[in-house]
Every structure is written in structure tokens, then in C-alpha cells.
Ligand code: SF4
């Protein structure tokens with residue numbers, strides 16, 4: 001955990017099951033077929049010199065430093081490009097090889113600035129190391145000849161520098177951008193002496209297609225591509241493995257540290273979710289943790305119009321506890337509640353719901369998953385029997401047909417998108433259902449076979465028409481259905497989808513998708529081999545979000561695409577720990593592990609463990625809390641790490657509800673929008689400042705490790721514990737691991753999980769129990785969690801949100817790569833260089849009809865409210881549909897979204913708002929932050 005250097009075996013691991021034995025320098029070695037001689041040597045501790053090879057990339061064979069001698073083979077083959085063969089006898093060191101290697105190094109060094117002592121790579125420069133390894137002592141060529149020593153630096157990227165004077169043209173960066181990231185932003189331009197690395201069409205890095213993932217920086221063996229933080233701070237002296245706190249991919253990183261100072265984040269090669277890759281957020285957008293906006297002292301105020309007053313922790317906690325008890329005495333036990341955070345750890349989330357249930361004495365606890373993936377929980381539980389995705393990410397490498405519905409992985413889940421793109425470049429087929437032309441549809445070496453460009457709000461109509469084709473054309477996997485699914489429910493579903501009104505031809509008028517495209521996509525998904533569905537908020541944030549999730553599960557079961565690698569139903573979870581916050585019992589009706597509070601056996605188990613009676617009735621959901629607040633019945637709310645005043649729909653309504661409460665407690669890093677309505681502010685901790693676990697979209701539980709102290713002095717779980725003790729309900733955890741032990745003892749799917757076990761295995765995918773001690777990468781293998789898979793009829797019901805003459809356009813919303821959700825973190829980093837404001841994307845036809853050009857201010861009016869954004873005219877949109885992100889509070893995107901919601905879970909219908917837009921001359925009041 002404390003080492004800085006990761007071992008690099010030079011070429012990728014071979015997954016072949018066949019073994020090959022050979023001899024290297026007289027030592028016997030046994031490796032998988034397809035392994036390179038270089039890797040085979042490294043596996044027994046023989047390090048062959050190398051420069052252009054790295055484990056992350058396919059061998060290239062350009063530097064000629066790794067030459068070896070093989071008995072019976074002519075010349076000197078490169079060990080990185082030579083695969084092992086049975087009985088091979090390899091020599092890695094002799095005089096001839098040493099001379100060749102020295103000659104190669106001499107050429108490199110004669111065109112390289114020898115400023116090693118002041119170079120940021122000093123100490124981990126592979127060129128410097130190799131010069132030492134090959135024993136280079138003199139340069140016969142000197143520096144008099146032509147060289148590149150005066151080549152100009154490119155400092156345009158906010159996070160890394162490109163200094164071409166140090167480039168050895170090994171092409172590792174180019175290959176990293178192609179093979180690992182899949183962006184193809186870099187090329188080697190020119191030939192021979194003139195060859196050089198170029199970004200896009202010789203643009204600066206910032207202006208090029210580069211998405212700043214940092215893969216090239218990591219791959220560069222010299223200081224040509226270097227993190228600016230490393231240049232400024234110097235080499236780290238220890239590193240600690242932890243987990244990214246941005247998105248649901250859950251990338252593993254080594255935080256490289258100098259004492260308490262973070263030098264850089266380096267993706268962990270052993271990370272099971274990311275295999276050494278990252279995106280611009282996790283690797284670089286970390287500056288928010290030390291931003292001067294961080295609030296480090298508790299604060300209280302009597303009224304929200306009063307100025308804040310800094311107080312001691314003791315005063316803040318005593319005051320909060322007294323207020324909650326006063327309010328409960330005055331207005332009743334159910335007049336208070338809490339909101340858990342998908343940004344916080346499992347242990348912190350668990351503790352907040354425990355505080356609400358055991359110390360407040362009610363079930364008024366909810367979480368932001370309410371506004372994103374609650375339909376996933378409902379839909380998958382009712383069909384498959386478990387509320388989570390079915391696969392691990394690596395499963396995509398065995399998919400033959402990838403079906404992406406309502407998700408934009410290259411922006412929302414970038415590291416998984418890179419893996420998916422790798423599989424697509426290998427030949428897997430792609431179907432995308434999205435109202436917008438997302439990047440994935442056409443990107444270097446990838447072209448979707450079908451883009452089902454549906455109208456927002458018609459998902460269920462589309463999934464029914466896909467199912468119709470599968471049933472009507474005899475593409476059902478009858479054997480799978482007969483063996484694995486409930487017959488009665490299947491027969492009912494089959495009869496329903498076979499009805500003529502569900503045919504693609506009939507539904508075309510509703511969805512806007514040509515029937516031939518739907519038929520083609522259905523045939524491909526059903527017959528193209530392993531079919532894997534990945535979906536996002538474009539599925540869930542609708543009035544029929546839960547219906548659509550069930551429709552997806554129906555489709556996967558009907559075609560037998562579930563229960564093995566390469567297939568499955570995979571929600572791409574948004575926030576880092578949204579899976580975990582749901583698992584931990586954040587919903588008002590469920591204890592940890594998705595067990596209903598009305599179940600006597602489970603409730604008694606918690607009552608016994610927690611030592612208090614617990615309510616058997618579900619508590620209030622977030623929207624119900626707001627309603628109750630406006631009715632004067634709900635008066636106090638403890639909010640851990642959520643900005644509901646920005647992220648929830650119909651903001652005027654939310655603001656009114658918060659304004660009606662007597663004690664709003666915000667526990668966060670910054671004074672966010674919700675804090676404007678708060679009476680108590682408790683300074684929380686960032687992921688770098690605490691121990692705990694996050695659970696990613698694959699159900700993978702990974703450790704988050706403390707690398708520095710929290711400026712406020714407490715991890716979030718410690719604050720919850722302080723509050724609970726002050727309320728008279730004792731909690732005495734000394735470390736987050738003790739909370740996980742309690743979770744494991746009360747939650748069957750977590751039974752085998754502990755910090756020690758996660759440490760041993762690197763990460764664990766739940767369920768982890770006696771039956772699955774190593775965890776469960778793929779679910780529903782022999783049978784569904786609920787036994788037989790259940791088909792549910794998914795009647796299409798149009799949303800209440802209709803376009804008409806007054807509101808003729810549909811607004812839909814999404815995310816962008818460089819910003820994150822409400823932007824509280826990313827807006828406080830250099831990521832603003834890519835996206836400094838939310839914009840309204842619209843089709844050229846809609847723009848022309850209204851005299852709007854890119855850059856104009858446009859007023860957007862909906863039935864809920866109005867705001868102003870700058871326009872971006874774009875062919876990505878279809879006529880009649882406009883789009884925006886919601887990363888900046890000033891944009892007021894949620895001022896205009898309505899309070900329509902999913903029928904089953906109340907998840908807001910963010911994706912469909914009828915609007916009209918007009919060109920205006922200035923921003924609105926919402927745009928002034
Ligand atoms: S940072 Fe990533 S996208 Fe940009 S050039 Fe490097 S590898 Fe390519």
C-alpha cells in the first residue's frame with residue numbers, strides 16, 4: 001500500500017489457459033501461451049531493458065532496446081514482440097546484446113536535454129533508468145548535430161505539460177490514446193528525424209480532441225508528458241490506494257503523497273473496475289478538496305436571514321440535538337427526517353439511516369437515488385429478484401451486441417466507455433437508443449449499427465415494439481424461458497407484446513423511430529450472440545421509468561441474455577456510491593439489503609441489534625417530505641452531502657418547502673444551494689479524509705482510505721455518531737470497519753464482507769457470503785435471485801407532460817464529461833477550461849425558425865418556470881428536442897423541470913419537459929449566482 005512504483009511486466013497478460021515451458025538465461029519458466037518473452041522473463045525477475053513497451057499496451061517493437069538471443073533463431077528478436085514457444089532457449093544478456101543496447105541508448109541520449117537533476121521525472125524516468133541499466137558512459141555523437149532541444153512546450157492543458165524536447169518518439173502516448181482511451185487524438189507526424197507527436201491537426205492539447213484522461217501521461221517513459229502538480233510539488237514519498245469519489249465506475253487510484261499533501265492521483269493497474277485507466281475527473285479534478293471555499297468550522301444561525309455564527313463542535317451538536325427534540329415534542333415524532341448521500345461511504349450512509357430509524361424513531365429517510373435510479377431498484381427487483389446490475393464491467397469484453405439505452409457512457413462513465421469501445425473496435429455490434437446523437441454512435445473505428453433516435457418519453461413504446469418483433473418473428477429463446485422463467489407471466493407478456501398496436505409500424509408514429517430500424521435492432525439483439533444492455537438515467541428519469549426497467553429485463557429474459565458473462569442488464573449508476581446508498585437502507589421502506597420495514601422477522605432482528613423498537617410503516621420519501629413541510633407537518637431535516645435545492649426538480653417548490661422548516665442541517669464540504677436554507681452547517685469530509693467503502697455500478701465494494709486529515713476535524717460518520725449520542729441514542733464506533741462489521745452481521749448479501757477481506761481480495765462484488773466467499777461477478781447464473789424470472793406487462797402510457805402550441809419543444813437533460821452533477825466539486829477545479837457554463841443544444845431547424853444562433857441567450861419557458869441559457873446549435877439534436885446539462889446552479893435547469901415523476905418510485909421526470917424558447921438579450925435572475 002505504501003509503495004510508489006508499480007511493477008510493469010512490459011506487455012499485457014495473456015488469458016490463454018494453455019501453458020508453455022521455456023528456458024530464459026538457464027532458468028525454467030512456465031507461462032500462458034501468447035505471453036511475450038519479455039513478460040515471461042519479468043515473471044521470474046529478469047528485467048529486460050525496454051522503452052517502448054508497457055504492460056498497458058500491445059507490444060510495438062520500435063525502440064530495439066529489448067533485443068534478446070534465441071537459440072536456433074537468426075538475428076536478435078525484440079523480446080516484447082516475440083511470443084514464447086515450447087522449449088525455447090533465450091539469452092537476455094551477453095556482450096553483443098549489451099553493445100547493441102548501448103548504441104540504441106546513445107542515439108536517444110544525444111538528442112535529449114541532460115537536465116536530469118531538475119527534471120520532474122528524475123527518479124522515475126525510464127530513459128534515465130535504461131541509460132543506467134545498459135551502462136551508458138559516453139556519447140560518441142555529442143550534441144553538435146541537429147536536435148530537438150529547442151522544441152516549444154505546450155502548456156495549454158490545465159493539468160499536464162507537453163515538452164517535445166524530451167520526446168523519444170516511442171509512440172507510447174499515441175498507443176495509449178488509441179488502445180486504452182479510444183480517443184485517437186494523437187499521431188506521430190513526419191518521418192525519421194522529423195517525426196514528432198501531434199495532437200489532432202497539430203492543435204494545442206486543449207484545442208485538440210484530447211479529453212484529458214491522462215493515459216498518455218501515464219504511458220510516457222520520459223518527462224515529455226508530465227503532470228503539472230508533479231512538476232510543482234516534486235516526487236511523492238508514499239502512496240495509498242483508494243477509490244475515486246466521482247462516478248459509479250469506481251476507479252481505483254494510488255494517491256501519491258508527500259506527507260499530507262497530494263502530489264498526484266495515479267490509476268491503479270490492479271484496480272478491478274479500471275485496470276489502470278481513469279478519466280479527467282478522477283485523475284485530475286481533485287483541487288476542490290483543498291479549495292478555499294471549504295467550510296472548516298461548524299456554524300449555526302436562528303433564522304436563515306441571519307448571518308452564520310462559527311461555533312465549537314460541541315455547541316453545534318448540542319444545539320442541533322436540542323432543536324430536533326424540541327421539534328419532535330412540538331410537532332410529533334414524524335416531523336423530522338434525514339437524507340443520506342450517494343457521495344458518502346457505505347458506513348456513513350448506513351449510520352444516517354440508523355440515526356433516523358433508531359434515534360429519530362421514524363423511517364423518514366431517503367436518498368438522492370430517489371431522483372436517479374430508484375426505478376432500477378423497483379424494476380429489477382420485481383422481475384429478476386435483485387435491485388442491482390447483473391454483470392461486472394469486464395463482462396463487456398465477451399459481448400457480441402452492445403445495446404446502450406438512455407446512457408451516454410463516454411461522458412457519464414468514461415472509463416467503462418473506453419473498455420466498451422475497445423470491445424466495439426474488436427467487432428462487437430452496437431445499438432443505441434437515445435434522442436440525441438451521442439458520441440458513441442460514431443467515433444474513431446466505431447459506427448453504431450442502429451441508432452434508434454426516439455422522442456423523449458417514448459421508451460416504453462420502443463421497448464414494446466422491440467419485444468413485438470422478437471415474439472412475432474419467433475426469436476424468443478424458448479428453452480431459456482421454459483427452464484428459467486415463470487410460464488404464466490411469460491404467456492401473458494407474450495400475448496401482450498404480440499398485440500398489433502405494439503408493432504414497430506404502429507409505434508413509429510409515437511416513437512418517431514422508423515419501423516425498419518426497430519426490426520433490424522431487435523433481430524440483431526436477439527440473434528447476434530451475447531447481447532448486453534447498458535442503460536442510464538435516460539431510462540429511469542421518466543414517468544414510466546420503472547416500467548421501462550421492467551421492459552428491459554423482459555427483453556433480456558425473452559432472448560436468454562442473462563445469467564452468464566457477456567450478457568445482462570446493467571444500469572450505469574451515476575454517483576460513486578449510489579449503489580451503496582441504496583444497499584445500505586436509504587429508502588424509507590427498506591432496511592439494508594432491500595428488506596421491507598413491515599417484515600416482522602427482519603425488523604425484530606434490527607430491533608434486537610439496535611436495542612430500540614422500530615416503526616413498521618414506511619416513512620416519507622423526499623417529495624412527501626416537501627409536501628409535509630408545506631403543510632406545516634415536517635419541520636426538521638438532517639442532510640448529509642446532498643444539494644437538494646439544486647438537484648431536485650421544480651426548484652421553486654423545493655425552496656418553499658425548505659423555507660418552511662425550522663431546523664435544516666446541512667453537512668457538506670461547501671456552502672451549497674441548500675445551505676441557503678440551513679440553520680446548522682456541519683463541515684463534512686472529502687473522500688481523501690476518511691476510511692470507508694464505496695460500491696460501484698457492478699456491486700463492487702472497494703476501500704476508500706484516509707490520506708490526509710479532514711480540515712473540519714471529523715469524518716462524516718463521526719459527525720452522525722456525535723449527533724446520535726447527543727440525541728440520547730448511543731453509538732460507539734471507533735473505526736469505519738466496525739460499522740461494516742455491523743452491516744455484515746445484519747445484511748445477508750454482505751455477510752462475508754469486512755475491511756480485512758476487501759483488503760485481501762482488492763474488492764468484492766456482493767453478494768458475498770458462505771455460498772460466494774469471493775463475491776459474485778455475474779448474477780442469476782443458474783436461477784434468478786427470486787427463483788423463476790418474472791415477466792411483467794409494460795403498457796405504454798404517455799407522459800402527462802405534453803407539447804402543445806405554447807410549449808412545442810421537449811427539453812431533455814444530461815451530463816458532460818468534464819463536469820459532475822451539480823458541479824460542487826468540478827466547478828472548483830480547472831475542469832472549467834472545458835465547460836464553464838451549461839448551454840442549450842438545439843437542432844438547426846428549430847434555431848432557424850426562431851432566429852437563434854450559437855452563443856445567443858435564449859429564454860426557456862416551461863409550465864414550471866423559466867430560465868435563460870446560451871444556445872448551441874447542433875446536428876446532434878433531432879428537430880423538436882432541446883437539451884441541456886445541469887452542472888451550474890446559475891443555469892436554473894431545474895427551475896423549469898416539472899414535478900411529474902415515475903409512478904412507482906417518484907423518480908422525477910427530468911428527461912421530458914415541454915418548453916418554448918425565444919431569443920432574449922440578457923440572462924434571467926436565476927443566472928446570477
Ligand atoms: S490525455 Fe487521454 S485523450 Fe488526451 S491525448 Fe492523452 S490519452 Fe489521448
Ligand code: SF4
Nearest residue numbers: 167168170171173220
Ligand atoms: S511524448 Fe512520451 S510517450 Fe509520447 S512519444 Fe514522446 S516520449 Fe514517447
Ligand code: SF4
Nearest residue numbers: 244246247251279282
Ligand atoms: S470514470 Fe468515474 S470513477 Fe473513474 S476516474 Fe472517472 S469519474 Fe472517477
Ligand code: FES
Nearest residue numbers: 061063064066080
Ligand atoms: S521495448 Fe521492445 S522494442 Fe521497445
